[in-house]
Amino acid sequence: MFAVAVTFQVKLDCLTAFLPLMLENARTSLREEPGCQHFDICHTPGEATVFLYEIYDNKAAFDAHRAMDHFKDFDAATAQMIDTKKLRVYEEVIR
Template sequence: MIALTVSLQVVPGCRDAFLAAIEENAERTFTDEPGCRAFDVVCDLADDHHFVFHEIYDDEAAVDAHRTAPHYKVWREAAAKYVVPGSQVNTLSRRLFHHA
């Protein structure tokens, strides 16, 4: 399994629009992409404009498929408006174990 972690800061005043956009992207990713096993969006307790996404995919091919999905293009357009430029950090890693 591959974990994609995304950390970013939202432009002040754009939180609600950002949340609507990422909720749609997360839902479409999880329901429409067979290689996506989880897509969690969390908000920092100390900063309600700082978000982290925890996404789990079967493999790197599933991550690549995610980045070519139609809803991802819509998400990237929204992110260009609502995410502070330069604040987004993406990290790919291998999931070693999981406790549910």
């Protein structure tokens, strides 16, 4: 398992445009990427903070996600809408 947590600080005036694009990116990832197991989108009410929690089979599946055309399109379309983006990755502790 490979977990990804991303926090976006979206420009407030861009939030209503950003959220549908984010939702489509998540839905396409789940539908078209066999290695994408989970993709949650959370939003802080009253703020322009968006938090993602994604689970992939492994790092290779996450790397494949980032190489997908739909991800590249999302990334390009939203680049000017984002003030900051913080990405953290976590690997499963083998028991």
